[in-house]
Amino acid sequence: MRLETIVRTFLYVLLTGLIFIFQGTRSEWWSGVITGALAADYLTWLFFTIPGIFDCMEEGAWEAMVNLAAGIIIFNYGHIAVPRGDDGLVGAFFAFFVVFAVKAAYRGCRYFIASNE
Numbered sequence: 001m002r003l004e005t006i007v008r009t010f011l012y013v014l015l016t017g018l019i020f021i022f023q024g025t026r027s028e029w030w031s032g033v034i035t036g037a038l039a040a041d042y043l044t045w046l047f048f049t050i051p052g053i054f055d056c057m058e059e060g061a062w063e064a065m066v067n068l069a070a071g072i073i074i075f076n077y078g079h080i081a082v083p084r085g086d087d088g089l090v091g092a093f094f095a096f097f098v099v100f101a102v103k104a105a106y107r108g109c110r111y112f113i114a115s116n117e
Contacts, residue, residue, distance in 0.1 A: 005059055008041075012070040019078040032083035032091030038074065039092070040099035042067060048107055 019034070045067060049060055074080050083089050 002059065005063060008063070009066050012066055016070065016073050016078065019074060019080065023078070028083055028085050028088040029091040031080050032088030032093075033095040034074065034080050035082055035088075036092030036095030036097075037099045038071070040096045040103070042071075044100060044103040044107075048103075 015034070045063060049063060052060075083092055
């Protein structure tokens with residue numbers, strides 16, 4: 001497995017644990033941040049993994065299971081809802097674009113480094 005997959009799995013486990021530890025103290029803004037970050041992660045996963053899924057079925061299947069499990073645990077059992085108020089929407093918008101930009105920049109750097117070797 002690639003290091004990215006292991007780090008991503010670890011971050012999902014950490015996020016899930018933090019959500020359950022601080023379950024009663026979350027604000028709508030934090031729920032929005034979590035929702036936006038997960039949406040950006042899922043979208044970038046679709047962009048970058050689906051085209052090459054047949055190259056490495058084992059890793060693609062593992063990441064799909066991690067996505068599904070994290071989504072079910074966080075949204076169902078962690079009681080994270082799509083934000084309805086202004087604060088939650090601002091948090092979701094901010095987190096979505098930060099996570100999307102960081103992941104796209106990382107993938108772009110990896111692409112340019114690999115093409116120059």
